[in-house]
Structure formats: C-alpha cells, structure tokens
Amino acid sequence: MTSLPATPLLDTVKLPADLKKVDDRDLPKLAREVRDEMIDAVSKTGGHLGAGLGVVELTIAIHKVFNTPEDRLIFDVGHQCYPHKILTGRRDRIRTLRQEDGLSGFTRRAESEYDPFGAAHSSTSISAGLGMAVGSELAGTKRNVISVIGDGSMSAGMAFEALNNAGALDARLIVILNDNDMSIAPPTGAMSAYLARLASGRAYMGVREMGKKLTGYLGASIDRAITRAVEHARGYVTGGTMFEELGFYHIGPIDGHSFDHLLPVLRNVRDNAHGPVLIHVVTQKGKGYPPAEAAADKYHGVNKFDVITGAQAKAKPNAPSYTSVFGDALVQEAGFDDKIVGITAAMPDGTGLGKMLAAYPSRTFDVGIAEQHAVTFAAGLATEGFKPFCAIYSTFLQRGYDQVVHDVAIQGLPVRFPIDRAGFVGADGPTHAGSFDTTFLATLPNMVVMAAADEAELKHMVRTAVAYDDGPISFRYPRGEGVGVELPERGEILEIGKGRIVKEGSKVALLSFGTRLKDCLLAAEDLEAAGLSTTVADARFAKPLDHDLIRQLARHHEVLITIEEGAVGGFGSHVLQFMSSEGLLDHGLKVRSMVLPDIWMEQASPDVMYAKAGLDRAGIVKTVFGALGKTVVGVGAAG
Template sequence: MYNFLDGVNSPNDIKKLNIKELEILAKDIRKFLVKNVSNTGGHLASNLGVVELTLALHKVFECPKDKFVWDVGHQTYVHKIITGRKRNFSTLRQYKGLSGFPKECESEYDMFDTGHSSTSVSAGLGMAVARDIKNEDYDVISIIGDGAFTGGMAMEAMNNLGFLKKNMVVVFNDNEMSIDKNTGAFSAYMSKIIHNTDTLSFKDRIDKIMNMTQVGGKISQKANKLTETLISSISPQECGLIDAMGIRYIGPIDGHDLSELIETFECLKYIDGPKFVHIKTVKGKGYKYAELTPEKYHGVGKFDYKVGVESSSKRSISAVVGQTLSQMAGYNDKIVAITAAMPSGTGLNYFEERHPNRYFDVGIAEQHAVTFAAGLSKMGMKPYFAVYSTFLQRAYDQLIHDVSINSRPVTFLIDRAGLVGNDGETHHGQFDLSYLNPIPNITVMAPKDTEELINMIKLSERIDSTVAIRYPRGNEYKFEASKYEFIDEYESEELSYYTIGKPEKIYDVFIDSTKRVCIFSIGNMLDDVCQAVANILKTSDDYSFKIYNARYLKPMDEEIYINAIQDADIVISVEDNVKTGGFSSNIEKIMSENNVYKELIKIAIPDAFVAHGSVDELKEEIGLSSRAIEKAISGIKSNI
C-alpha cells in the first residue's frame, strides 16, 4: 500500500529520492498518518500540514549531526516515521509505546524534549552557542509555529539571536492556526506579509540567485544593502520586525512545494548568520475532513478515518465550565473570560458566542494573561482565566506578584489537573496543588464531581479575593454514593461562602474493635477511595472508616480535621498530585501543629515524572487506582 514509505527506514533513504518520488512519498505518509492516528488518537492536523517540510529538512540537512529542535513537538510524527520508528507507530501515545512528542531517550534523532510552546528558538540558540564555543560544525534548525511565536519566550529568544548573530535557521511554520484560530498583532502582521507575496517572492528570487554558490554568497553579502534598499522602496514595512532584530527574513514559501523548500534550504547553507524562513502550510493538508475543520482534528481520539471524527453526545467537563461561566455572565456584567489560545480546549468558546465583548483570547501568552486579569480586577471587573494546569506553571511569578500579593479577585479555572493520559510528562497537571499551596491570599478548591465544580464556580463569584479551582480532563461525571452499599445516609453538603475550608463528610462509622481508618480525599479521587473501602468491607471485619471529601486545599478548617482524626488509628490522604508539598503536606502540618500523633499514609503521585498512557493504566502503575488504595489499606494491620 505504501510503496515508497516501505523503503524509508532512515533519513538516508530520503536523500536517495528525487522530487517526483518524494511527492509520492508525501502522499503515502499522509495515508499512513490518517490510518494510524485513527487507531491510536493523537495530533493529526498539525502533522498532515508538515509532511513536505519534514521531508525537505531531512533531504537537505544531516540529522542527527544537524540539530532539529521542534517547538511544542506534537507535529513530529512525520519525523518519527522517517527516523526508524515507523514499525512501532501503532504504539503511538499508548502505555509504554512511542511518545506523541520528541523524546531524547526514544531516539538520537530527537534532539530536545518538548511539549510546551515557544521554546525551540531558545533551545536552538543555546545549541548554536555551544557549537561555536566548542569549535564544532553542524547546523541548528528550530521549527516553530505561528501560534507558538506569540509566546513571549520566542520573542525574547529572537531578540537574543539577532544580537548574538549566531548561524542558525528559524523555520516559521505558518498555518494561521495553533489549536484554534490565531489572534493578536503578530498574527495580523504575518498575514500582512503573506498578502504581499509578489514583493517577497522577488526578494526571495534575488536571494536564491545570489546564494547558489559560495562566490554568489560573498557577492550577496556585499550586495545585501542594495537589495534591501530596493525591497524597502517597494514595501517599506512588510519585513521590518524580523529584519530589525538583525535576522534575515526569507519567504513566504509554499510549504507544500518540495522543490521550493529543498532549493531554499540548500541556499541557506551558504548564508551566514541567523535566518528566518517563513513557510506557509495548510493544517490538515491531504485529508478533507481535517482541512475543512482543522481545529477539530488538532487532537483526536480514535475514529473511523473513512467518515471522520463524529461529534460525541457526552459533554466534556471543559464545556460544563464554559457554559456555567457564560450563564453567570448573563446576569453579572463584570465577569470577563480569558484564554491563552485554548478557547475550545477550556470550553470558553461557549462564552465567546454569548459574550464576545467580554471574551479575550490573548494567544499563547500565559504570563500576560495573568497580569492582564490582574489589571481587569484592579478596575472592578471579575476576570476568570481558564487554563491547563501544566500551562499555568509558566505564569507562576505573575500569579504571585501581580495577583496574590494584593489579593486580586481573579479566578483561575485550572483544567487538566492531575493525570491527563496520553500526552505524558509535559501535560500532566501533577504539580498544581503543590505550587498553589504556599501562595498566601488564595482559596484553592478541588471538586469531587461536575456538580460540585459548578457550585464552586458559582461560589467563586462571591469571593472577593484570588480563587483557584482545579478539575480533571474528561467528560462530566457525578459521584453516586448510592452505588456503594456501605454509604446509606449520605446527603451532599451545600457549599457556602460561610463554610469555606470545611470538608464534606461522606461516611463516618468507627468501631472500637477494628482498625479505624480516617481517609481524606481531594478532587476526583473520591470514587476510587469509596470503591477500595467497599471492597475491603465486603471481605473483612478488621476495619472501620471515616471518609471525607476535602473540597479545599486552602483554607482548611483545622478543628474539623483534628476532630475527625483524633479517634483514628491510621490517617490516609489521597490526591492526584505529587506527594511533596500538596494536600498530604497540609494534613501532616495540621497534625503536627496540634500535637496529634497518628500514622499518616500518603497516597499520591510519586516524586517522579509520569510517562504517557491511559489514565487508568497510569493510576494502576503509580498506586492511585482503587485496587492500589485497597492494597495500601489492607497492609495497615502489619503497622499497628
């Protein structure tokens, strides 16, 4: 089925193919991608868009001697296929299989682990500087998308690159989208460049002709001022930003024209200093469903590639958040919503539809988003910033400095908290309870289910200080106490502004002749806890239990916790956050400061980065599943 692809097992095989054969290979790769990603899930549209670009890079440069640094890295599937991982592609993003991102431990061709945006120019510049210090000889090519380029870190790196004048290539992959449609002044600036293709093609042709040989390159260096003067007289503003940084602008170039791409990259070898190559691609190229709705095919689950991704009847937790906030904004005109280029992922697309004048997509710029929210709150607005847990890490300084010091009434809706599954280490939200915990002037909440999440968002409207609400990835879910036979008198305790910090009692039956176990669970771990307890009670009379849904990381009503703990033999804390510095640390602190000496068993994510795989597989591996919790409780008797 894949004639040319069958014969490609390393970049050396790419170098043997002519343009016509590479074009056939590109079609083979797209078929391979669509079929395989439909079976595993993954990032499809972005990879379909970079097929020719990836082939051209491997055709011209000598990877791994030459260093490819991919920004974000979710668009490296083609790179993985070319570099010997084709046969294992069915394991993509599966437990103990290929990562969906570059991994240095996976292949020598993966030069730098990535997963967050706007990092490739910085990393590439570091490599180029190291090369020159060590008098080594290789090219450095950083590939960055138009969405990632809105991140401040990318601009900082470009500024430094222009100052240092290091010999490296920045490939700017412009598909006019990151995940959703790009926003911001830089996006408009690049669009303006594209609209003046004739002028830039003229400049590109001059550059190519002058740099086809080393002699031509030397002539070009002397003639460069004349060329730039000529171009500036035609179009004085189009290339100003990149050129003003001291970086040579080349483009825009058709990112699906292999001849033009290869010719351009060949020419770049004869141009010294920093180069910025503007490549225009189509996200989802070659698969009609992805081309029509690329945002829908950015990250997909398993689907039937013959009919495309079908809409799910299930409502995501993110959608619940967006719809709830939109309803609140209907009666409170001070509420505004902010996203950092993730309106669909965070559910704020629902808010945008109903309240476009109070919706702000700031691009991939989490640091700006936080301080922007602080400014809004200063002037009497009620801002809500919906952001993935792993991405909020990038704005930690702003969270402390610009929001919490003055207790600004900004609410952080922290999506993808805990384990997120197949995206792995860079995307798990395993640190948020720990990094939020030491910050003064902040209320931190974690709901047991979707209903409690909705109530927490509504409660946050009444809190005139900083609030963070963290919740998992997935579809809406409800804690059903009735399915656990041992819980017979539970009624959900209403959240109240006057009881902030109070945990919710789920079950309270201590029997003197048993091992009395008091369990505090925070967030969506309550079902696993109750399942573990139910299994133990069915098979053993040795234990009795108290179970609490903590609801709050900060503040915590110490008196309630102490009263719950005092009659216990063993205390267990359960959280889908790292063990260090999170919820369990607070339980330990309460016990220590109140001279209550009980054994505390901490069930949490270990002090390690967790790889990719399904959430259930990962919970089993690291000891967070109901079975693992049951095992931990069953082992108590040897400790008493």
C-alpha cells in the same frame, strides 16, 4: 476491513540517509505515501493529525537537505512530528503512538537521536536551538540547527525573547516559521495579522531585487532553481520586516508544500548562511486529507476515525465532561454578574471558555499562547473591579507561575483560576499531566485552593469563586467526564475552608482532596466488608485547611489517610504540617499521605496510570492495611 496504504517508495526510506538517495522528482510521491501512512496510523491511535499533515513536505525537505541527527532539528510543541518519526526509524512503531509503552506523541530525547530536544509545551524551540547553535560554536563543531515553529507558538513571549537574543548573538540558527494561519483555534492577535499581511503579498519585492539581496547576504549566486522558486512563490519578503529588525535574515513566504520552493531555499541557507535566518513557510493544516482540510480545527487533535469518511469514534459519555460543566456554569454566572470576564491562552474549546466566548464575546479574551500575559492581564482586570476567570490547564499554568506569585498573590488580587486537566491526562503523558498545581499554589499566602470531587462540586466552586472577592482563588478538576452525579440548577456558595463528611465511620478516616473521592468511597466498601468502619471526607480546600475537620478525624480514628491527584508538597503535606504543629501526631495516630509517585509517569489511560500510582480503590485499601500492619487478603474488589 481497510487495507494498509501502498508505500513502495517509503518502504525504501527507513532513515534520513536513505532519503538522500531518492531523486528530488520523486519526493512528491514520497510525501503522498508518508501522508497515507500517517493518516492510517492516527486513524487507529487518535492523536494530533492536522499539524503533521501540514508539514510532510517540509519535514522531508529538511531531512533531505540537512544532515540529521548531526544537524539538529527541533520541532516546537512536537505535535507535528509524526512524519518526522516515520522518516527517522520509528515507522514500525508508529501505530503505538500515545499508547501505553508506545511512541510519545511528541519529540522526546530518550526516544531517538533524531529528537535532540523534547517538547510538548510551546514556544521553546528557538531558545533551545539557540543554545545548541551557540554550544556548537563554542565547541568548534560546525553544524546546522533548525527550529521549526508554528505561527501560533510564535505568539508566546518566550519565542520573542529567543529571537531577540539570537539577533544580538548573531548565531548561526535557522528558524523555520511554519505559518498555517491556525493555532488550535484560529489564531488571535496582532502577530497573526502581521504574518497574514506578509503572506498575502503586500510586502513582496521583485525577483531581481530579491536575487541581489540573497546574493549579497548569502554570498552565493542565485541558481536557476531558486530563481524559479522565487517566481513560483510570488516573491520573497525582505527588508524592514519585524524579523529583520530583530537581526534575522528573513526569507519568504514560500510555499511549504512545494519541493521546488523548499529545496533550493534550504540548500542555499545550508551552504551560505552565516547568521540567524528566518524562513517563512506557508502551509495548510490538515493538507492532503479532505476531512481535515474542511474541519474548523483542521483536525488538530482527533480520536480514532474512519479513514474513508473522516468520522471520529466517540465514546458514549456517561456524564458531561468537567470542562463542559465548567463552561456552562461560568456562562450561567456571567448572566447574573456582568463583572465576570473570561480569559484563555489559545484554548477556548479545551478549557470550556468557548461557551463564554459565544455567549459574551466582549467579556471573553483569547490572548494567544501567552499564559504569563494571561495571568497578569487578569490581574489588571481585577484591579479595575472585574472578576476575571483565567482558565488555564494545570500544566500550562506552570508557565505563568511568577505572574501568579508576583502580580496576583502578593497584591491579593481576586483573580479566579479554573484549573482543568488536573491530575493524569492519559495519552499526552508526563508533559501534560497536571501534577504540581496544588503544590505550587497552596504554598502561596492569600491563595484559596479548592478541588472539585465531582461535577456538582465543580458547579459550587464556580459560584464560590464568583462570590469570593478577597484575593486569588483556584479550583482544580480533571480531564474527562464527571462521575454522573445530578447537577444542581445553580451552584451554591461554599464556606471558605470547610470540608464535608461524606460517610461516617469510626476506625479509618479517608480524607480526599478532589476526584479520588469516588475511589475512597469504593475502598470504604471494601474496608467495611473487612470489618473496618470507615469515614470518608471531602476536604474541598487545601488552603485554607479545615482545621476542625482534621482535628475531628485525627482524634476519633486509628488511621487517617490523605489522598490527592497531585505531587508531594500539596494537600497531604499541608495536612501533615498542621497536624504536627498541633501535636495531633503525638498519640499513636497512624497517618499516611497518598500522592502521585515521584517519577515522570509515562502515557497510558488515566485509570491505568492511577492504578500504577497506587491511587485507586485497591491502592487505598492496601495503604490502610499497611498502616494497620496487615496484608490485603481476599478483600472484595480490591483484592
């Protein structure tokens, strides 16, 4: 049994106010204790480890120097906020991170007054911070607003829109660029190369010149501590950097693990800055935990792990994950068709495109955290006769929606959208749930919208998307492993707009869109046991709908249930719309549409979430019984 880390100093710091009493010289010790506490907690819960380890000193320094929560501290993405949670009254619950009823893995307004802005999607912190800074000025309150943003998140257009606006407004906003030279994967793009150049010292200026500059700008004399810090940091970059051109006073790079560097700079900025300031802080992802420092992904996201060895617990998979089936299928198809290209927005491994990157590096593009650009970049490739697979998680595709509408769908360009993490994702909670893609895509003219019921279907859909060149096409599939069906050697080309009957019955029809199919089949067993002959169909397409299939189900059954892992407005709504326009609802058919509940469902395991949503075997049986005016009593496993 491993014992908890000894944390005598941390035990005295429950809130940032307690931190004010800790001597500057003891802060490195506190940092070690926060690190140990965080490592121990995440070893039990799993979660984001590397990013938080990299900002321990920065988080302590900010809370030491600034007056949170009156001063507003915003973490971009929020996945690096575990040290912040430990220091802001949530340490006693830190081992509930990402668990059902536990702390969120991100910042969350409802959770603490120290989280003034919720996050999880990246690159929002400068906009939100600017709004707070301007709001505070308008209200006549004098407070500091600090946005901490990573170099990966800085690659998104939204961050630049905010910088541009902040420079023009000349608002009193402090942006801390946390540069660890990593996104989830190594960062890509000219921006990361630019930051690396700044950090490598090419543009450093001398200490004396720096002193003059800071004095001139901040209107205060540079004290001895800051002069020392400047020396230690090898200098500051100022003058002519991109951030300065945008209207920011640019300080750095400084060593983000040294309190000697962080404290004097933050104090000076707090006391003297008047316009927007950007502090470029260099940190190391995974800092202080050797297994993380050595890992290629710096332990960005981990399962539970052994603290001593760093070895992560791996559940034995029963079937390959949807992500890997997609990645393999795409590589296979790319071998047959050299027009296939792959695009990811900073998620090569998460989306399975890493396999394509390894096999066909010149035809695979990691564009950085830039979903909007990814979609329109794919549209451009499609105009040149390529077959772009723009692989973006359901939740992040939301950010590229106008590009899907305006740049892809209106022009009828054949961009393929593989949509991973469709449906509930578990521990990441509502910010990452893939709830809306069917709703927002199936409403677009021209769009073909598919959902895979299992991993073999996914393979068919990859092949179908390769073959379909008449316009945009999407296919959704969930996080996690497949259902264990045998995979075909190669996918088949599906007929567009045709579903399939999986099991024939006569009284109840279950029409599934996506991976709820397996629960439909289980529910059918229970219904049959209760004497209700049940048909199960896999719609495959939400658009175009299989009208013949729907007519057949409607005319020959007493009950028709649609079921999907998506919000209202998706597959079921399209089926109902079609049925009402055809008069199929006019003859006593009992129809129910099962969708995700109209709430932000909190984190839990996906199975628990589906049970809560009523979208599992028991929920389906209950819905059928409800439609028939019966109550469920003693029905097999569903009872």
